[in-house]
Amino acid sequence: MKNITALATIMMIAGISHAHAFDAHIYANTITTHNITTLQHTITNTAFGSFGGSMATTLSKTATLAPQSSKAPNNNAKIYGSAPIYGEYNDDGSAGRSGGDRYNSDATLTGMWFNWQHASENTKFDSFERLDTKFDNAMFGVSGGQTKLWNGTSKWGIYAGYIDGHQQNSNIDISEQGGYVGIYNGNKFGNLNVYTTINGGVIDNSADTILGTDEYTNMWVGGAVKTTYSFALDDTFSIIPGLHIGYTWVKGENYTAASGDILNNDAFSAFEITPSIRAVKHIGNGWHGALSSAYIITTNNGGDISVNNIDVDNLAMGNFIEYSISLEKSVAQFTFTANIGRRDGARDGWIGGMNIKYAF
Secondary structure: OHHHHHHHHHHHHHHHHHHHHHHHHHOHHHHHHHHHHHHHHHHHHHHHHHHOOOHHHHHOOOOOEOOOOOOOOHHHOOEOOOOOOOOOOOOOOOOOOOOOOOOOOOOOEEEEEEEEEEEEEEEOOOOOOOEEEEEEEEEEEEEEEEEEEOOEEEEEEEEEEEEEEEEEOOOOEEEEEEEEEEEEEEEEEOOEEEEEEEEEEEEEEEEEEOOEEEEEEEEEEEEEEEEEEOEEEEOOEEEEEEEEEEEEEEEOOOEEOOOOOEEEEOOEEEEEEEEEEEEEEEEEOOEEEEEEEEEEEEEEEEOOEEEOOEEEOOOOOOOEEEEEEEEEEEEOOEEEEEEEEEEEEOEEEEEEEEEEEEEO
């Protein structure tokens, strides 16, 4: 009798395990579409931050000349905050490479940058086992020259990037690799900044479960706009509130799974609304630091799933908060920035990375 009970228990556990694996199997595309919306948050904010100038720019017009070194000649003193976009709006060089306050309409290209960001976190869906998530996002951008726009200035840029990701729990293991391209426009009117971008990309995915391995592809297009305003509390410290609004449309692939099931995945779209606040401080001797916080609110539509023409419930993911600390230093024509932070909520874990900019 005991043996029969033990056998029944083993069979029941095996059945539950198989059911959970089956759930993971059919939800693989949903998992990756939600990942793309979070990646879009990272990509668009990285573009805005990298093209929009260094921390010194955000110190506003009230900032004064601050020599990077006490030994620096007066005519080469670094300017913090006076350039429309610090080091990338192409001053004539008289104020030093790290800044400048003169408009130069002859510049076609003004700089380039490389950015790498890494995330190691838990991804939480309703009614689904959380996933251990790791992503690397590498981006490269080229900044264009500025033009006059009403009483302000405008600039453009182009960027491209590569994504490598991995997600797993006890029932599924997903590998994701892909790339994207985008264009940027940034406008500055005094202390008001308005950034916009549109982009598109492709990710190839491989999902392993006990039912087999499924290969499928996601494509997306999207855009975002971010508005910030810099309040200078003194010459070395500014508070910058902002609002980021984005939209992403993701195409899922219909495919026959390794199990023989026919999976139909409708297109998925998501809106992002993210209020944020940032504090930037000139620490001294050319070093700048920043504290940032943002609350990422995402609403989505579509992404319906059917298995062999039978509709199944979709997965939903909540909002999350993101906060980080950054440190920056300019050396000659280079600006180096490092950041580390956390996410809590639907995304729960650590984020961090670095940025290198070169001004022509």
